Amino acid sequence: MINYIYPEYEIIRNPDKCISCGVCVRQCANEVHENINKTNKVICDDSKCVNCHRCAVLCPTRAIKIVKSGNTYRENANWNCKTIDEIYKQAQSGGVLLSGMGNPENYPVYFDKILLNASQVTNPSIDPLREPMETRVFLGKRPDDIMRESNGKLINNLPPQLPLSMPIMFSAMSYGSISYNAHESLARAAAQLGILYNTGEGGLHEDFSKYGKNTIVQVASGRFGVHVGYLNAGAAVEIKMGQGAKPGIGGHLPGTKIVGDISRTRMIPEGSDAISPAPHHDIYSIEDLRQLVFSLKEATQYKKPVIVKIAAVHNITAIASGIARSGADIIAIDGFRGGTGAAPTRIRDNVGIPIELALASVDKRLRDEGIRRNVSIVVGGSIRSSADIVKAVALGADCVYIGSSALMAMGCHLCRNCHAGRCNWGIATQVPELVKRLNPDIGSKRLVNLLTAWRHEIKEMMGLMGINSIETLKGNRLMLRGVGLNEKELQILGIKHAGE
Amino acid sequence: MQREGQVRIPAGCAISGIIDKSGNRMSGEAIIDSIAVMRERSNGLGGGFAAYGIYPEYKDYYAFHIFYDSSTSKKECEEYLERHFDIINLSKIPTRKVKGITDSPLIWRYFVIPLPTKLSDSQLDEREYTARCVFRINTKIEGAYVFSSGKDMGVFKAVGFPEDVGRFYRLDEYEGYCFTAHGRYPTNTPGWWGGAHPFALLDYSVVHNGEISSYDANRRAIEMYGYKCTLQTDTEVIAYIIDYLHRKKALTFSEIASIIAAPFWQTIKGMSSEERELHEYLRIMFAEQLITGPFSILVGFNGGLMALNDRLKLRSMVVAEKGERVYIASEEAAIRMVESSLDKIYAPKGGEPVIINIAGGGELD
């Protein structure tokens, strides 16, 4: 069959700058660049290009750039190029469209329509360079009442808490969906930063058990790699009910990625597809979830907080309320922009709700019901900057999960072809010669750099609001104003419009 | 013009307090003289006093001071009071004509005790029952506002300069063991007497100078426990936090100070292990009751007084002692005005509480 699709991107090579060093040829796992007949001249096949920028970044003379191909269909406000191409693709393949990373479509980003306050005259802003500025947070359930010994001394009746140096954690990305080196980078960075990373549903590689107190171990519907040692290896256990990129379906890892250590870690045979069931087959209702929460607590002697991660869907408030009463210590909510290694495109692009709205409603609902202390709230699903974090905390989050931003720190260029398994940056791949492209010394350093920078920015923003401890930013919605939002949106976010 | 509560109004202020440690009563004259010195710190848009030990003859009854906009609201409120309380005594609060105090609402005082049957039906303790009734009146009965509801204490407040407010209420004719005062510098024109300070619930009263940056975090947290912040003022939310921590959670005032003006983590790190454990516990357990941004507050309660600055000490506050008397004010001059020869005078550090319990009263720490 003829391929109807014209390449989406075009590689422009500047002949004046190209020194024919061949780095592009050697670095492109998609074999886009090719030497002509053993000469030094290079040509490229645009149709194979995924626009990951590996060649453009490594080219020592910056001779390469990648641009959107100018080839276009007859203009049509209804049938845009992407839609037409997708039809051609499916007509050719007969398959479900697959994509990686988060929903890229043009839905509103509420974080971009929220502005922060600053102190002027009536109270002083605080200078983080000169005064202490505290970003430490604790995640976990807190009892309603204090207890005292007979001599009046307060008894520490707090259930296990997760201390974090800042309200940021790396979200779940499984060993398998991302590489060994990517996991090592995340684990080392988390340990250095005093935060946590999350194993995802692929189990914990034995090499990383030493990062245990900076690790969240995940239990998903496939239960890959779950055993009692695993549950006790981390600082907390997360039950993955859903994921923002694909609410309602389970994780998919093709058999080609189930090789060597991955098969051992997941405890499944090499080459077998790891298809997690859509639901947990022992959780068909909230009371079942409660049983799993307590099974995990029993298995960990009530020493580890249990996190329940859910995708932000329409009735998120009711679900969150149920979870807050299920015995779970922490709720993690993943917005519809949340990333993934592989998801059916239609699901990724059309299911779920924005995290800002989900967070605002859940925080309010839990307060209205007087059960906000029962749980901490962690939100993810496209936290892109320190400003997003400050806004999320002010809306009511205790902490955020970052996934895509962390991957970008390690080199990801958002080409969204994770599902293909040939990540040129050594992240979403298991091909040994590609995996080695991510040196964890560099990966962890870049992650530490990113979060150190973000933490500085968070402190600056807190300081200008006159806040010197993150606790008093949490849920402080008076520090937020909306711009260009309608009444309903403002009401759901629980904020005023700018100028009010 | 929007009323206080419909809009959030930041304000700068002056505060002053005098307490006699032996519990001996003094006239309200001194506190008026003291706050009058700091006229520069207020702008005539709010002033008020809290006085403790002023109703010894009714000390077992809740003294409700209520503003009414009209006789209809008074009628409705009194009907409500009669349904829920035994009213022992009621009267207009005596006032005198003072230039500068205008547009007075109807100001009434009631000495009440919950009706025993109603109280037992409610399955609440007496103080919670009373507090809920106060909330009920303030949120549901239009034009009625209970601005003082403690035993053997009273709040007196109005729109005006504080010294005028004191004379208006004839505070010089009262005798008490503790007085606090407040002069307000709002950045807006509230024009409603209920918006003046102190803010009080039961016997807890708060005068506050500052503008806290944690307001909405504190408000949304405290509203979870049944409080309604109708005035949108810092003082109101601080008063509720004090009530919540002291009355409902049975924490001591020194523990409360460690919560609302918590030591920094770096300070906690250097503490002895027992201290460290305590402060870590309090900070985690009551994280939402931490208050940031500038404040100096005087918290009055039956039997004592607590003075506290924010953790960075972003507002001035000095403490002085002379014999059994302790003086606290935004400015030293306000103390020197009423007592020129002092035994000692000092400025407490940020977050370091000064807690004074009178002999035979107050809490046992």
Add this chain to the structure above:
Amino acid sequence: MKRVYINEKWCLGCRLCEYYCAFAEKRHEYNNMALALKDTLISPRIRVEEYGDITFAVNCRRCEEPLCVKSCITGALTADGIDKDRCVSCCTCILACPFGAVSLVDNVIKRCDLCNGEPLCVKACPNNALVFEDRRCV
């Protein structure tokens, strides 16, 4: 002494080190790599070797008792550098070097000079496979 070390675990075989080495030689003439190396055949002093899946770069190992220096028949080659005027292009040093790190270009011997203490190959390595450090046992 600081040396350039290779960690083959992280070598991607991209050969950027070779091109940056060639550029380093011409930096005093051109400040732009494209100008310096356009249409030239490079003869770098660091070379990427390949064996199956393994790739690694090799350059002068900075031997404590350099055989190249020992073997030089004219005394042109010393541990610190090369006296081009005295080199007679006999290539004995090339035969003597066990690492193949010496080469002959335009009738003169070439060997890594560590770019005056800031080796460009190390700076350019995208994966920290090349490092410049002192690894003497203390």
